[in-house]
Amino acid sequence: MDICLSNIPSITLGLWIQRKYGLVQYDFLGRRGKNSWREWEVWHCHRKFGVISYTFILLYIFFLNGFFLNNNLLIPPLHPFPVLRLLLWFGFGSIAFREGYEDSRTWGTREREHLVVQGRYRWLATAILLTESILCYKYREGTGHIKAGAWRETPWWNWGPWVASLIFIVVNWTRLRFMEGHSTKYPAKKVKSKRA
Numbered sequence: 794m795d796i797c798l799s800n801i802p803s804i805t806l807g808l809w810i811q812r813k814y815g816l817v818q819y820d821f822l823g824r825r826g827k828n829s830w831r832e833w834e835v836w837h838c839h840r841k842f843g844v845i846s847y848t849f850i851l852l853y854i855f856f857l858n859g860f861f862l863n864n865n866l867l868i869p870p871l872h873p874f875p876v877l878r879l880l881l882w883f884g885f886g887s888i889a890f891r892e893g894y895e896d897s898r899t900w901g902t903r904e905r906e907h908l909v910v911q912g913r914y915r916w917l918a919t920a921i922l923l924t925e926s927i928l929c930y931k932y933r934e935g936t937g938h939i940k941a942g943a944w945r946e947t948p949w950w951n952w953g954p955w956v957a958s959l960i961f962i963v964v965n966w967t968r969l970r971f972m973e974g975h976s977t978k979y980p981a982k983k984v985k986s987k988r989a
Contacts, residue, residue, distance in 0.1 A: 839969035
């Protein structure tokens, strides 16, 4: 129900509005002009890979916090808090998303030299998610249907893919970060040769 009646129609409507009004389409993966997924920039640039991984991790925390906050703070299902939280996140979360995109888009270009990349909304989003997570942890016991220590009973096929994904992210980012030439912020300027 969620996928068919909410997600797919919303994504389709959003893409239609984006094309109709000529809005910027974010390309975090660097797919434009590439023939194969192996050529995508995300697999060759530590900055692009880092930004997309960071965004995914924050989004997962955001969705989990949405459920845990309602449960742990004993918020009733019809309370306006979840909707107000989503509207608040829509406001400054979209600015943080844009900051991350501009940061990854201009990395390693001459444009970066003259463009000040802000990060304050990304830091704000991270701080709020961390605060929400601390609240969820603090009020976890004796609320709702979550038992303290239930994580010990979680089977490996639930936590295994998450651990494997985190290990992949850390190893791949480290590999990309320390490859030769990937720590250069601006490309070298082309020097015109002088003819005598």
